[in-house]
Amino acid sequence: MDSSGASEQASWWVVCLCAAWCGVCRxxxxxxSAQARAHPHLRFAWVDVEDEDEAMGDVDIETFPTLMIARGSEVLFLGPIPPSGTQFTRLLATLQAQPRPSPGVGAEANALFQRLHAQVLPQALV
Structure with a gap:
């Protein structure tokens, strides 16, 4: 793989937005974590939304677990996901193959990612 391909893959973030009290999240x-080990070319982060209230801003996560998947500074997916390894793997493969964000991913998702990236993600790596 050339250096530009490695750079593009290194820019992927897979972020689980969760809460410590959530049994499903635990x-x-x-x-x-197993998905993080299976995809070492992607960066995975576990973020407790209640601990990161300032970075979350006005975004209210109502369903756990919620995933945010970004390429570069663009969020491709933000939404709840059933806690299934198979569905998670399929979602990652689909997003890596698609050139644009999923419908419905808006500016507020990108703004949330920017806040998390600046304040939280480097310390939340899995």
Whole structure:
């Protein structure tokens, strides 16, 4: 792989937005960590939304677990996901193959990613 391809892959972020009190999130965390190990060319972060209230801003996560997947500074997916390793793998493959964000991913998702990237993500790596 050439250096530009490596650079593009290195710019991917897979972020789980969760809460410490969420039993489903706690049960899903080992699967999320296994996906991080299976995709070492992507960066994975686990973010407790209640601990990062300032970075979350006005965004209210209502369903856990919620994933945010970004390429570069552009969010391709932001939404809840069933805690299934198979569906997670399929989602990652689909997003890596698509050139544009999923419909419905708006400016507020990109703004949230920018805040998280600046304030939280480097310390939240899995």
């Amino acid at each position: 049960e899903w965390q080992p699967t999320f």
